[in-house]
Amino acid sequence: MAGSGSAHLRGDAAILSVEDLEVEYHTARGAFKAVAGVSFDLLPGETLGIVGESGCGKSTTGRAVLRLDPIAGGTVRYREERIESASPARMRELRRDMQMIFQDPVSSLNPRRAVKDLVMEGAEIGGVAKKQRELEAPEILTQVGLPSERFAEMLPRQLSGGQAQRVAIGRALAVKPGLLICDEPVSALDVSVQAQVLNLLEELKAKYDLTIVFIAHDLGVVRSFSDNVLVMYLGKTCEFGDSVEVYARPAHPYTRGLLDSVPSPESPEGFTGPALTGDIPSPLNPPSGCRFRARCPIAQDVCAIEEPAMREVRPGQYAACHFPLD
Numbered sequence: 001m002a003g004s005g006s007a008h009l010r011g012d013a014a015i016l017s018v019e020d021l022e023v024e025y026h027t028a029r030g031a032f033k034a035v036a037g038v039s040f041d042l043l044p045g046e047t048l049g050i051v052g053e054s055g056c057g058k059s060t061t062g063r064a065v066l067r068l069d070p071i072a073g074g075t076v077r078y079r080e081e082r083i084e085s086a087s088p089a090r091m092r093e094l095r096r097d098m099q100m101i102f103q104d105p106v107s108s109l110n111p112r113r114a115v116k117d118l119v120m121e122g123a124e125i126g127g128v129a130k131k132q133r134e135l136e137a138p139e140i141l142t143q144v145g146l147p148s149e150r151f152a153e154m155l156p157r158q159l160s161g162g163q164a165q166r167v168a169i170g171r172a173l174a175v176k177p178g179l180l181i182c183d184e185p186v187s188a189l190d191v192s193v194q195a196q197v198l199n200l201l202e203e204l205k206a207k208y209d210l211t212i213v214f215i216a217h218d219l220g221v222v223r224s225f226s227d228n229v230l231v232m233y234l235g236k237t238c239e240f241g242d243s244v245e246v247y248a249r250p251a252h253p254y255t256r257g258l259l260d261s262v263p264s265p266e267s268p269e270g271f272t273g274p275a276l277t278g279d280i281p282s283p284l285n286p287p288s289g290c291r292f293r294a295r296c297p298i299a300q301d302v303c304a305i306e307e308p309a310m311r312e313v314r315p316g317q318y319a320a321c322h323f324p325l326d
Helices: 058-065 088-094 121-125 130-143 161-173 191-208 219-225 243-248 253-260 301-305
Strands: 016-027 030-042 047-051 073-078 098-101 179-183 211-215 228-233 236-242 310-314 317-320
Touching: 016 058, 030 058, 030 073, 030 228, 030 236, 047 058, 047 219, 058 073, 058 098, 058 179, 058 211, 098 161, 121 130, 121 161, 130 161, 161 191, 191 219, 219 243, 228 243, 228 253, 236 243, 236 253, 236 310
Parallel strands: 047 211, 047 228, 098 179, 179 211
Antiparallel strands: 016 030, 016 073, 228 236, 236 317, 310 317
């Protein structure tokens, strides 16, 4: 049975199932949970967008799925494998089917290796023979829009940000993964280049039958690219649902605030509505009850006492709020 934070989980059909995930960091000032009970299911072929302000835990969630950050609690299941209890050797094997694209493409690439070697780096670690890698590299480069005859011998410093991100995408695809976790993959790119990379990901998703977790702070990007969206705040899930429905009729005040904070050239104030006010509380000392209550325009006494449970507010749309929006 789904717990209070996992009412939206969808059962055994999921290729990736995360339930009550916790990630804890230790600092000189004490320990805090960067992720505090996040749950979601991802069905084969779906794209899940995870959004929220900086520091909400969305990137940490993605890294924890691959156990790049330690899991302090909860369960992560991928194709019936329990990630949190897998041995280090087994995790190395599983990561061949679970690849990640990082925010800063240039820093994720070895500066001393040529592009043709970078795209096959994962395959090399996986034991693919050199002759096979040399045969596959030109095909991978062509698929990500970097013709081998021009780019194969280039070094990362000779690439633009968009080209470096295409190399990173090619490197992930070279090991033929089933799951792709994209951590802010276009945030460092110009708008025109963002569109190119997103279109490329869409094409490759269809070609390789990929399942994708797409992490971003840009709500417009997530809306156009994702089937479902999960909204996070200070390590918690606020809302989950179909991306079109969530954007059209947000149920959580935080989701509404995020949407209202999007710049709009048509508005005299420059935004679509009132921007979020106040600062994000420290994760070392989060508010009692609802973590968003200190910035929430409709908070009441119960919000300080009782943490809201995730519940269905409309068919297929879930929110953790005592007073969901109509």
